Structures are given as C-alpha cells and as structure tokens.
Amino acid sequence: MNLLHLKYAVETEKAGSINKAAESLYIGQPNLSRAIKELETSLGITIFARSAKGMTVTSEGERFLTRARKILAEIDSLESTYKSGLKTKQKFSISVPRACYISEAFARFTKAIDLYSPAELFYNETNTMNVIKNILENDYKLGIIRYAEEHDVYFKEILDEKNIIHELVAEFSYVLIMSAKHPLAERGDIRYEDLKSYIEISHADPFVPSMPACAVKKSELPDDIDKKIFIFERASQFDLLSENTDTFMWMSFASQKLLERYGLILKKCSDNHRVYKDVLIYRNDYHLTDLDRCFITELCRSKRQYIRN
Numbered sequence: 001m002n003l004l005h006l007k008y009a010v011e012t013e014k015a016g017s018i019n020k021a022a023e024s025l026y027i028g029q030p031n032l033s034r035a036i037k038e039l040e041t042s043l044g045i046t047i048f049a050r051s052a053k054g055m056t057v058t059s060e061g062e063r064f065l066t067r068a069r070k071i072l073a074e075i076d077s078l079e080s081t082y083k084s085g086l087k088t089k090q091k092f093s094i095s096v097p098r099a100c101y102i103s104e105a106f107a108r109f110t111k112a113i114d115l116y117s118p119a120e121l122f123y124n125e126t127n128t129m130n131v132i133k134n135i136l137e138n139d140y141k142l143g144i145i146r147y148a149e150e151h152d153v154y155f156k157e158i159l160d161e162k163n164i165i166h167e168l169v170a171e172f173s174y175v176l177i178m179s180a181k182h183p184l185a186e187r188g189d190i191r192y193e194d195l196k197s198y199i200e201i202s203h204a205d206p207f208v209p210s211m212p213a214c215a216v217k218k219s220e221l222p223d224d225i226d227k228k229i230f231i232f233e234r235a236s237q238f239d240l241l242s243e244n245t246d247t248f249m250w251m252s253f254a255s256q257k258l259l260e261r262y263g264l265i266l267k268k269c270s271d272n273h274r275v276y277k278d279v280l281i282y283r284n285d286y287h288l289t290d291l292d293r294c295f296i297t298e299l300c301r302s303k304r305q306y307i308r309n
Helices: 003-015 018-025 029-043 059-084 100-110 128-137 149-161 214-218 234-243 256-262 290-306
Strands: 048-051 054-057 090-096 119-125 142-148 164-172 175-179 199-203 228-231 247-251 264-267 276-283
Touching (some): 003 029, 054 059, 090 290, 100 119, 128 149, 128 164, 142 149, 175 234, 228 234, 234 256, 234 264, 256 264, 276 290
Parallel strands (some): 090 119, 090 142, 199 247
Antiparallel strands (some): 175 247
C-alpha cells in the first residue's frame, strides 16, 4: 500500500470529486483516477461508488478513510516532532600557526563534539597575515596569530584598526627540534654558530613575497643559515627531520609522544632570547559559541601543560 495513495483517497473524499481533488493535488485527473483504482484493487475493497452523478463513499470506504486519516495525521505529527527537534549543525572554524600545543588542543576538543549531531569543523594552519585575512574576509570565526614580542605594538595597532579582539594565549621562546641522531644531539650548550653547518627547515608560507609582514617575519630568527628547506606541510617537516639527521627546525613545543614517534628531541639554544606571543583573535561583533569556549578551554589546558615561559 502506497502512503501517497492514502493521501489521494482522503483528498478525493474531502473535495467530493476526482476533478477537484486532482486540481488540489496538482496532478492529472486520469492519474488520480488510476491511483485510486490501484489502491482499491490492492486492498480488495471499493472505496468510492462511481455513478453518472459523481462519486460517493461506500460503507467500507468510510471505515478505510477514517483509519487512513488517523495514519496520515500520525505521520504528520511524527515528522513535525523530529523536524522541530533537529539539532542545529555544530560549526567551528579557526586559523592558527603551526604549533603542536594548538593542534593537540584541537584534537582533544574534537572529542567533545556531539557525535549524534551534524558538525562542520575547519582547522587551517597558516601564517599570521593569512590568519587575520581569514577572520576579516573568509568567514573564519577564530584565529591565533604569532609574532615576536618586539612587534607587539605593530600588530596590536593593526588589530585595533580592524576592530579585532585580541587576547594573549602564550609567551615563549623557540627551541630546536632535531633527530636524536643529529650531530648536536649530545651537545649541552648549542649556539647560533653551531647551527651554521646544518640545514634549517622552515615554514614556507611566511616567506611568500606578497605578504605585507614578510620583512617582519624574516627578521625574527637568525638569517645566516645558508642551507634552508622550505616546507608548507608540518608532517613532512617531521619526516624530513627524522630521515635527514643534518636538519633542524625552530618550534614552540612538541609532545613526548610526537618526539618518540619520529625519533626526535628538543634542544635549547643559549643564544636565543627572543620571546614570541600567540594571540587569540576574533571579530569585535562576533559572540563566542559554546564550541568556541570548549576549544579555548582545551587550548589553555594545553598551554599550561606544555609551554614553559
């Protein structure tokens, strides 16, 4: 039995004729007549008695239509209940620098997502100027920017001018990450001079010439290493550090789990005193959602666990 045919039969009784019912249902009269006939044949009953004066409901048709109306009403009620009770799609978007403590916070945050509700999460790793652009132009709701402490005024002026709220997340100095088999792995005190013989791995996108803050970014670390490899994708950086024991990279933090996975170690450089800031940003007219606050909680937890000022 076809539920659509039930609807056709009930509407035909209500309209009083096939022609009026066909107009109400926006279907052809021959198609409606055929559907009613198919319903009657499948049930083995006559719902409508047909005569030159029109159609009248039979006694067995009346009993059938009474139950059909109840069934259709129940279906409408069921649909209404669940459609009105559907949860709003969970949405979250953030642009961030490449940082292990942030990605680990995001991984923990995803565990809090309601698995029984639809969700869309966007996590974009990029440079500082692109983070700001994503907030202003690409509908990203949250961002984290990173810059050297001496550029604090410069970036705060940009953010204030563009009506972007900014809140400090962490302050730290970069450490070196390298293979446990690196020639400097056992060195107690690493200096800038020691690094000149080796290959530095750098994030590629901060050095794109079109970036307004390109010169600012380039000045943040020693620029006298004459062998550099620029890579956009973070996992490839770790693969390269693991495979090529003459490479090293500057970073804020790496978990012990990640270090063990790739056979890497962290080392301090006594010459490096520069302090960096990670700053949470979002538009002044944006109101933080429960998901946003959940992520920020995990971010602060991750920062307390791993970042040592």
